Amino acid sequence: EADIYQTPRYLVIGTGKKITLECSQTMGHDKMYWYQQDPGMELHLIHYSYGVNSTEKGDLSSESTVSRIRTEHFPLTLESARPSHTSQYLCASSRRQVSSYNEQFFGPGTRLTVL
Amino acid sequence: AQSVTQPDIHITVSEGASLELRCNYSYGATPYLFWYVQSPGQGLQLLLKYFSGDTLVQGIKGFEAEFKRSQSSFNLRKPSVHWSDAAEYFCAGSSGGQNFVFGPGTRLSVLP
Numbered sequence: 541e542a543d544i545y546q547t548p549r550y551l552v553i554g555t556g557k558k559i560t561l562e563c564s565q566t567m568g569h570d571k572m573y574w575y576q577q578d579p580g581m582e583l584h585l586i587h588y589s590y591g592v593n594s595t596e597k598g599d600l601s602s603e604s605t606v607s608r609i610r611t612e613h614f615p616l617t618l619e620s621a622r623p624s625h626t627s628q629y630l631c632a633s634s635r636r637q638v639s640s641y642n643e644q645f646f647g648p649g650t651r652l653t654v655l
Numbered sequence: 656a657q658s659v660t661q662p663d664i665h666i667t668v669s670e671g672a673s674l675e676l677r678c679n680y681s682y683g684a685t686p687y688l689f690w691y692v693q694s695p696g697q698g699l700q701l702l703l704k705y706f707s708g709d710t711l712v713q714g715i716k717g718f719e720a721e722f723k724r725s726q727s728s729f730n731l732r733k734p735s736v737h738w739s740d741a742a743e744y745f746c747a748g749s750s751g752g753q754n755f756v757f758g759p760g761t762r763l764s765v766l767p
Contacts, residue, residue, distance in 0.1 A: 546698075573754070580743070582759040583699075598754075630698055636752070643689060644747075644755060646698035 543567055546631050546647035553621055554655050561616045561650045563631035570636035572614040573644065576600060577628045589614055590636060621654045628652070657682050659748045661758035668736050669766045676731040676761050678720075678746030686748040688729040689755070690720055693743045702744075705729060716740070741765045 543566040553559060565572065574587040575598075585598030589608040603625070604618050614633075618625055628651050632644040658681045668674055680686060687706050691699040703714025710722040720731045729746060746758040 580760075580762065583745070583757045585754060588754060628696075632699075642687065642749060642752065643701055643704055644699075646691075646700070648698045649696070651696065 544631060544633055544645050544647040546629075546650050548650060549648060550651050550653075552653045552655065555620075555622055557621050557654075559618050559621055559652070561629055561631075561652070563614045563616070563647055564612050565614075565633040565645070565647075566612060567633060567645065568611065569633035569645070570611070571634045571642075572608065573632040573634075574598070574604075574606060574614070574616050575630040575632065576602065577630055577649075579628070583630065587616065621652075623654045626652060626654050657686070657748065657750065657753075657756050659746055659756045659758040661744075661746055661761050663761045664759070665762045665764065667764040667766060670738050671735050674731075674733045674736045674740070674763070676744050676746075676763070678729045678731065678758060679727050680729065680746075680748045681727065682748060682750050684750060685724065686750040688720075688722065689747045689749070690714065690718070690729075690731050691745045691747065692716075693745065693760075695742075699745060702731070736763075736765055738765045738767065 547562045570591045572589045575583040584600035586602040587606040630649045631647040634644045660679045689704045690702040693699045703712045705712045743760045745760045747755045
């Protein structure tokens with residue numbers, strides 16, 4: 541059973557607020573990811589990290605930022621939320637090795653609604 | 656460029672019927688291939704994965720997938736669908752430690 545957690549599960553906030561979506565994993569995985577997914581749509585990679593102090597932008601441009609100060613923790617922050625940020629945000633983690641099983645384990649997601 | 660395609664956006668089957676969801680990939684070398692399932696409002700759960708060896712892979716919940724190099728396909732199958740299988744299914748590929756490439760997903764509806 542994968543151990544990756546996201547909080548909050550649901551968040552409704554007003555425009556202009558600063559928010560942080562939390563993601564933690566207890567599997568000791570080096571790589572972590574954030575995906576954005578609109579309902580019934582495909583996943584878009586917005587950020588990923590190879591390990592502590594590593595952050596990279598994904599395929600989809602995002603106004604959010606991430607940090608990786610601890611291996612197990614990969615929070616995502618929006619400095620000023622807008623209605624266009626309304627979406628589901630999925631966090632995932634995996635081992636880093638090239639040739640081993642590098643399947644991604646996903647958290648339950650945070651559904652964000654910005655009014 | 657690496658890509659994963661799922662030709663069917665939405666499939667409807669009757670409960671008890673067999674199921675096949677299609678996935679095609681485009682990679683320079685044989686990628687690692689995965690099938691995930693996502694129930695509404697949830698994260699993705701891994702159904703099965705293929706790395707090498709036997710081209711017929713067994714997964715959880717009675718699912719299996721067959722890797723066919725000649726067709727660049729990795730189709731997901733289940734002999735008898737249950738109502739609880741209604742969900743979104745994503746095929747994904749990965750090569751050389753690179754990030755996953757996900758297909759657009761196939762939504763499965765199950766009729767009683």
